[in-house]
Each structure stands twice: as C-alpha cells, then as structure tokens.
Amino acid sequence: MATRHTLGVAASTLALAASCLVGALPASASTSATFPASVSIAAAPSASALPTDAEIQEAKKNKDSTNAMIARIEASLASSRAELQRVETEAAEAQESLLSAGEERDLRTAEAEKAVKQLDYAKTYLAQSRKDLGAIASDIYRNGAGTSTLGLLLDDNKEGDLFYKAATIDALSEQQVQSVNTAAEAEALVSAWQEYADAAQSAAEEAAANYDSAAATANSTLNTYESAVEPEKKLRNELIGHLATLQQKEEAEVRKAVEKKEAKEQEAALEEAIATEDTTEVPEEKPAAVQPLAVAEPQELEPTDSEDEPTVKPKAVELDTLTPTAMPEPPKAEPTKTPEPQPTKTAEPTPEPTKTAEPKPTKTAEPKPTKTAEPKPTKTAEPKPTKTAEPKPTPKPTPKPEPTKTAEPEPEPQPDTGRSYSAAIAWALKTADDPSKYYVYGGNGPNAFDCSSFSQRAFSQSGISLPRTSTQQFFSAPQYVSLSNLRPGDLVFSSSNGGSSFYHVAIYIGNGNVVHARNPNAGISVTPLSWVNNLYSKAARY
Numbered sequence: 001m002a003t004r005h006t007l008g009v010a011a012s013t014l015a016l017a018a019s020c021l022v023g024a025l026p027a028s029a030s031t032s033a034t035f036p037a038s039v040s041i042a043a044a045p046s047a048s049a050l051p052t053d054a055e056i057q058e059a060k061k062n063k064d065s066t067n068a069m070i071a072r073i074e075a076s077l078a079s080s081r082a083e084l085q086r087v088e089t090e091a092a093e094a095q096e097s098l099l100s101a102g103e104e105r106d107l108r109t110a111e112a113e114k115a116v117k118q119l120d121y122a123k124t125y126l127a128q129s130r131k132d133l134g135a136i137a138s139d140i141y142r143n144g145a146g147t148s149t150l151g152l153l154l155d156d157n158k159e160g161d162l163f164y165k166a167a168t169i170d171a172l173s174e175q176q177v178q179s180v181n182t183a184a185e186a187e188a189l190v191s192a193w194q195e196y197a198d199a200a201q202s203a204a205e206e207a208a209a210n211y212d213s214a215a216a217t218a219n220s221t222l223n224t225y226e227s228a229v230e231p232e233k234k235l236r237n238e239l240i241g242h243l244a245t246l247q248q249k250e251e252a253e254v255r256k257a258v259e260k261k262e263a264k265e266q267e268a269a270l271e272e273a274i275a276t277e278d279t280t281e282v283p284e285e286k287p288a289a290v291q292p293l294a295v296a297e298p299q300e301l302e303p304t305d306s307e308d309e310p311t312v313k314p315k316a317v318e319l320d321t322l323t324p325t326a327m328p329e330p331p332k333a334e335p336t337k338t339p340e341p342q343p344t345k346t347a348e349p350t351p352e353p354t355k356t357a358e359p360k361p362t363k364t365a366e367p368k369p370t371k372t373a374e375p376k377p378t379k380t381a382e383p384k385p386t387k388t389a390e391p392k393p394t395p396k397p398t399p400k401p402e403p404t405k406t407a408e409p410e411p412e413p414q415p416d417t418g419r420s421y422s423a424a425i426a427w428a429l430k431t432a433d434d435p436s437k438y439y440v441y442g443g444n445g446p447n448a449f450d451c452s453s454f455s456q457r458a459f460s461q462s463g464i465s466l467p468r469t470s471t472q473q474f475f476s477a478p479q480y481v482s483l484s485n486l487r488p489g490d491l492v493f494s495s496s497n498g499g500s501s502f503y504h505v506a507i508y509i510g511n512g513n514v515v516h517a518r519n520p521n522a523g524i525s526v527t528p529l530s531w532v533n534n535l536y537s538k539a540a541r542y
Contacts, residue, residue: 049076050235056242066246073243077236077258084232085533088519089496091225092503094218095441095450099469101207101214104290108200108207111293115197121301122189124312129183136179189314192298199295222441229521266530270483277482277537280499286475419542421489423461428454428507428515432524439517439524451504454517454524455491458507464542470494470502477540483529491540492532499536506532508539 051059051069059069244254300315431437431454440448445457452473456466466473474493481490486508494504506516506529514532517524529535 049079050238051242056245059246070243070246073239073246077239080232080235080239081262084228087221087225087228089503089534091218091221091441092451092494092519093496094214094221096469096471096501096503098211098214098218099442099452100471101211103468105204105207105211107290108204112197112200112204115193115200118298118300119190119193119197121303121312122186122193125301125314126183126186126190128311129179129186132179133183185314189298189301196293196295196298199293203293218441226520263530266528270530270535273535273537274483277484280537282480282499282538289472419462419464421459421462424458424464425488425507425509425515427461428458429509429526431458432515432526437524439520439522441520449517449524451506451517455505455507459542466542470505473505474502474540477542479541480538481541483535483537483539486529486539489541491542492529493536493540494532494534495536496534499538502536504532
C-alpha cells in the first residue's frame with residue numbers, strides 16, 4: 001500500500017525557495033546542462049473548465065445533455081491532471097539542471113583556483129632559475145670570462161631573452177647547462193600556466209553565470225508548480241462533485257471510479273514503455289560530466305620541504321608508463337658485445353668453445369624468440385593434454401547458459417558479483433515510513449531529500465556509490481535492463497526527451513512497486529511502477 005508524506009504548501013514553498021537559492025550542491029562532477037531562455041508560467045486553472053451550477057441543472061434535463069456534460073467534466077479532469085504533471089515535470093527538470101549547473105560551477109571554480117596557485121608556483125620556479133643563472137654568471141666572471149660573454153648572459157632586454165643567450169655559451173659545464181635548461185623550462189611553464197589560468201577563469205565565470213540562470217529558472221518553475229497544486233486539487237474536487245450529481249452517485253464512489261480509470265491509463269503507459277524497450281538503444285558513448293577546457297593542463301608543480309627557504313619543483317611523473325620504454329634500453333648495450341669477436345680472432349683455436357659461449361649474443365636474441373615462442377607453447381599447451389581434458393567438465397556449464405536465457409534472473413548476478421541491495425531497500429522503506437523525512441528539491445538529507453539524493457543515500461547503505469543527479473545515475477550504470485526484467489534494486493527513470501537526460505529516479509522493490517522521493521506534495525512513498533510519469537524503457541542496474 002502506498003504511503004505518503006506531505007508538506008504544507010506554504011512551508012514547502014518557503015523551504016524549496018531557500019533550497020534553490022542556497023542549495024546544498026554536490027562536490028562530484030554531470031552532463032553540462034542547457035538552460036531555457038525563458039520560463040513558461042502556468043496560469044491558474046481556467047474558470048471555463050468548471051461548469052456552473054446552472055449548466056449542471058440544465059444538463060440534467062435530458063440524457064444527451066447529461067452525457068455531454070459528463071464527457072466535458074471527464075475531459076476537464078484529464079486536462080487538469082495533465083497540467084499538474086506538466087508543471088511538476090518542468091520544476092523537476094529545472095532542478096536537475098540546477099544541480100548539474102552547480103556541479104559545473106564548483107568544478108570550474110576549483111580548476112581556476114588551482115590554475116592560479118600553479119601559476120604562482122611556476123613564477124617562483126622561474127625566480128629560482130633566474131637566481132641559479134645569476135650564480136652561473138658570477139662563476140663565469142670569476143673564471144675570467146670576457147665582459148662580452150658576461151654581458152650576453154646577463155642582458156635580457158633585447159629580442160633574444162636571457163635563457164636563449166645563456167644556452168648559446170659553450171663554456172658552460174654540464175651542471176650549468178642543466179640550470180639553463182631548467183630556466184627555459186620554468187619560463188615555458190609560466191607561459192603555459194598563464195594561458196591555462198586565463199581559460200580556467202573564463203570558464204568559471206561562464207559556469208557561474210549559467211548557474212545563476214539555472215537558479216532563476218528553477219525558482220520560477222518551482223513557484224509555478226507550487227501555486228498550481230492547490231487550485232488544481234480544488235478544481236478536481238469540484239469536477240468530481242458535479243460528476244457525482246450528474247451520475248446520481250455518491251461522491252466517494254465517483255472518486256474511486258475516476259481513480260480506477262486513471263490507474264488503467266497509467267498501466268497502459270507502462271505497457272507502452274515495455275513495448276518499446278526492444279527498440280530502445282542506450283547511447284554507447286556516455287555524455288561527459290563536464291567538458292574539459294580547450295587548453296591542455298600543463299605539468300603541475302609542488303613546493304619542496306626545505307629548511308633554508310621554500311622552493312618549488314615540477315611534480316615527479318609517475319614511472320609506471322615510463323618503465324616499458326626503459327625496458328628496450330638493455331638491448332642498446334648489446335653492441336658493446338661486438339668486441340667479443342676480437343679475442344676470438346686472436347684465439348682462433350678456441351672459436352669452437354666461443355661458439356659454445358656464443359649463447360651470450362643468443363641470449364640477446366633469445367628474448368625475441370621467447371616473446372614469439374612464449375605464446376606458441378602456451379597456445380599449444382592449452383589445447384593439448386591439460387586444457388583439452390579440462391573442457392570435458394566445462395561442456396556441462398555451457399548448456400547452463402541455455403536455461404539461464406529462459407530464466408534471466410540467473411545470469412544477472414554475474415555482473416553484480418554477489419552485490420546485495422537489501423540494506424538499500426530496507427533504508428528506503430524505513431525512510432518512506434518516517435514522517436520526519438520529506439521531499440525538498442535539491443535536498444541532501446538527513447531529513448530532506450529529492451529523488452536522486454534519496455537513491456544515492458539508499459544505495460550507500462549497501463556500499464554502492466551513486467552520482468548525485470538522475471542523469472548521472474543513469475549514464476554511470478554498468479548495466480541496463482528492460483522493464484520486463486526488473487528485479488529489486490534496479491533504478492527506473494523519467495525522461496521527457498527520449499533519454500537524452502533524466503529528471504526523476506525511483507528504486508524498484510519488487511511486485512511492481514517502487515519507492516521514491518516523488519515531489520513536495522506527495523513526499524517519499526511507495527507506489528506502483530506505473531505511477532512514474534514519462535517512464536523510460538530501460539532501467540539501470542548497479
């Protein structure tokens with residue numbers, strides 16, 4: 001049975017507006033959001049949708065008029081319900097965009113702050129290098145270098161800079177040359193980090209502007225939704241009352257019949273989504289959370305621990321990627337083995353033993369055959385005695401996939417590696433039954449949640465980490481399943497654009513039911529799967 005937690009409209013509006021403006025935003029990264037240039041504000045329900053008492057009395061005079069008025073009222077009920085769903089969807093989509101915009105803003109701001117810090121490091125690194133070059137100049141002078149050479153080294157006012165001139169001096173020692181190269185590297189890093197910092201700051205400013213626009217849209221659509229709820233409820237109640245009068249039935253009986261009819265329509269929508277699941281293809285390339293900057297990030301620098309004075313140096317590059325390139329270096333030393341044939345010429349009686357000793361060069365050649373030979377024995381050894389004997393028991397598991405295809409729940413545990421959703425579902429159900437827990441757009445708990453923060457918190461109880469937004473939760477899933485093959489723990493989603501993005505997520509708990517944070521008025525509750533509007537035909541399985 002569905003449970004429902006509601007929040008007063010005035011309290012909801014106040015809390016939600018505060019949430020939109022202050023908004024607890026996530027620290028993780030989502031698909032860059034697009035924001036509408038304008039916001040459509042839903043007007044209050046039209047008075048013409050509600051027939052007057054005089055019209056109702058006139059319609060009761062004959063059967064045809066009565067049937068016509070009943071049809072009009074039923075159409076008004078459907079229109080009212082659709083309008084409420086529309087403004088609710090717009091508000092949810094706007095909040096999803098706001099969350100994405102907040103993530104991008106935070107990420108771009110962090111990138112800009114990091115770039116400014118790295119630029120300062122690069123400038124410090126350059127100052128250190130200049131100081132080292134000054135010491136080189138002093139050393140040249142003490143060792144009797146000509147004033148022209150010294151002047152060339154120290155003059156950096158002309159078109160050719162200090163580092164280029166210093167690099168052209170042949171008299172420098174190897175260590176001094178290294179200092180000159182370091183100085184050139186430092187100058188390049190300053191230039192690179194300056195370019196990157198400019199790009200990062202520009203992107204941060206743009207992201208902040210996008211966030212402000214998204215916040216304005218979210219606040220506007222939220223106000224529209226909240227202001228439409230009570231009038232639509234009132235209109236619905238009055239329409240049902242008129243319908244009961246025309247049908248000469250109790251209002252409770254008519255209300256139940258209307259709800260039953262709406263439930264059938266929702267079931268039909270679910271069946272339609274299931275019917276399209278075979279033709280629905282999830283994009284192979286998942287949308288990036290936030291697009292990288294157009295400028296590549298330069299090598300990072302870091303401060304060093306120094307007792308004398310603080311210094312800066314480039315961060316050490318991880319050697320994992322360099323070790324394979326270092327491996328071919330030993331063969332380069334093989335030419336040093338060419339002097340070996342020279343003693344063989346002086347000691348010609350011993351060439352035969354030397355040929356026996358020639359395994360040394362053959363050792364250098366051995367890695368080549370061994371690399372080629374290693375796969376050959378392994379391939380030959382695999383099918384021969386041992387692995388050909390092993391496949392005899394393996395044919396037994398091979399027929400197993402055939403029954404698993406008929407009973408799809410059996411192969412499903414394979415990607416999950418024994419993962420359990422029991423803790424996640426237990427927490428979600430407990431939270432739905434807790435009257436102190438409620439729905440707030442952008443809420444991150446511990447008491448107020450929106451749909452994606454609710455599923456995120458629930459899955460964390462089972463040790464499963466989910467991204468923050470509904471769109472991220474769908475596209476980050478390792479596996480997708482059809483609605484006809486759902487099992488407890490799968491996530492189902494709502495989309496109004498065919499799956500390009502998602503604005504709602506719910507947790508499937510079995511028996512055709514889901515638990516989800518629905519909206520500010522319905523709260524956190526358990527409902528039939530068919531109650532999820534704009535249900536997408538693929539579910540996510542983590």
